[in-house]
Amino acid sequence: MRVLALNAFHGGSHRAFLEGWISHSRHDFTLLTLPDRAWKWRMRHAPVTFASQVAAHPERDRGWDVLFCTDMLSLAEFRGLAPPQVRDLPSVAYFHENQLTYPTRGSDAERQRDLHFAFSNFTTALAASEVWFNSTYHRDVFLDGLAEWLPTMPDAKRLQLEEGVASLRARSVVQYPGIDESLICEREQSRGDEPLHLVWAARWEHDKNPDDFFAAARQLKERGIDFRLSVLGETYRQVPDCFAQAREEFADRILHWGFVSREEYRRVLAKADVFVSTALHEFFGIAAAEAIAAGCLPVLPDRLAYPELVQEEQAFLYDGDAASLVQRLVELADTQRREQYEAKLDQLREQIARLAWPTRAGEMDGRLEGAR
Template sequence: MILLVEVFYAGSHRQLITTLTQGLQLDERSCHLTTMSGRKWHWRARTSALHLAEVIPRQQFSVLFTSSVTPLAELCGLRPDLAAPHKVLYFHENQLVYPVRKRTDTDFQYGYNQITACLVADEVVFNSGYNMESFLGNINHFMKTQPDYRPKGLADKIRSKCRVLYFPLCLPGVALGARLGESAEDRPLHILWPHRWEHDKNPALFFETMTQLHEEGLPFRLSVLGERCDEAPPEFERAQRELKDHIENWGYLESKEDYWKVLRSADVVVSTADHEFFGVAVLEAVASGCTPLCPSALVYPEWFEARHLFRTAGQLLRRLRQWCRRPGAASASGRGSVVAVVSVM
């Protein structure tokens, strides 16, 4: 019996669990799934072990699979029977390099929990090489926050358990089909921004760039997708008002069919993220035919050639300005853009 645990059951975390259960054809006879709602991840990372210890059934499991939001060491302490299964810990992100707006927002406990979870896990799996190396490479620096009695050699102890397993993308046949709409030369450039509405995706840079293109009188269409969080950055409301003449789609699409349709109609997918360990939405857009334009940092050099990366806000603006003037050039640039092999199920 396999035990699947996800304490932040939303977004890519939920998508992974769904893909595993469907792809491996797991049912209630071979698998037990325990989840908590995908809200307030800070509290899930702090306190979920208490709830899990109460609700996970006391039966024999051969494998325990969970994400790094789960305080696994604490859970095994509360439920010693859960230390026996083969424990697999999956990292969608890591807290050692998670960007915060203010230093006072940093909570040592999040990163500490992930380190101790790795120490009790039997296998530690990361969704990208960048995620793995940024975590292992920052353990010593992170632990220097501890004033004394600092442990040594943690990264070496953990590295031997680690490997990269790219996040499995579920691409429907429609995603790989013919592009929708007119020829790129016959219409304005369609720009897509498909990320969560949070500060770590740097929407300020994206909307500043869009506003500049608008003020220069350049033609373009705009689709801003992604899930809206409880406190969306103020840039979104202002951009919706100032860029209303360009907006094609605005906000989260409940229908997956509508979502794939937008991806197939867009020309360019842009990321301005300060925080990206995999980039599901960007890779889905690229698989649908979009040309990527992403920061030359984070996970993106793992996926794309240098011609699809930018280092400065000026480079981002210049590239989009060129493509607004010659939309066909964007489509031509996108051919063969992905250089990494990504799992597809």
């Protein structure tokens, strides 16, 4: 099967998803991409740019069997501009995120949501033969958000926008992203009384709520708990001030700091005890899934997609504030208590192992073949 894949924001988890799938897929992909910056501009110009690239592509005469894109492309606009043999292909739109429920940031004026991009997500979903979401949580918050928002638009009832949402529910499925199978390995035996090694790995941005993590670390330090930190992730132009302060405050406890190579990331996870998330936004939780696969105990807020990821196991969830996070980490600093949690981790790791790319690619390949 020949697949034309369009990724208008080819970076981070969006890039890792397609590269992981393509490298394990039985299908033949033609991948066209745009850089992962200036996301608003990407959503505006990608249909024009991709339509031009496809029209001039050397593989155009051979044709493709199906079109695959992500939420960063306005699929309806692209189909209107693309050559007829591409315009009429069955299509799948994969939603890593959406602009209707994605958290805004900045001042009150800056936080004013640009709903034009949310409507582009809506028309992309309408234009697709199937809509894939990376979690049940994401599917539900997006479709429920549309059902709440669209009726407030002028002429909504006459335009039957609510019927459009109903049709999307019928064509929406959950397809979890895959993880690197090399992360799934046997763990070393218990490290005994060595300091608790905590990993926090996410984009260094406010929606990942690093303040709560460092506040919890500060309380652990004040209580005399011995621990080590690996604070990992990509940085962008604006980095929250708490990172510079924390690097100085916890200098004698930091093992790893900032962006690391993929190989180094695997080594860090293999030696860490606990993976912590404090995120205020997460549509799936790929870093948490990878850490669980590597054998880290997850400590995740009881919100967003995390309960789904750990199958509602309360041992791996905390109430979502710094105080409850501290309470859980104090428990895990006790070797005997930690072993009790580790006993529950084995079963969860078996479930997470099903996300390995060799398995997920085969399942997505099969679903793609059924797109009409």
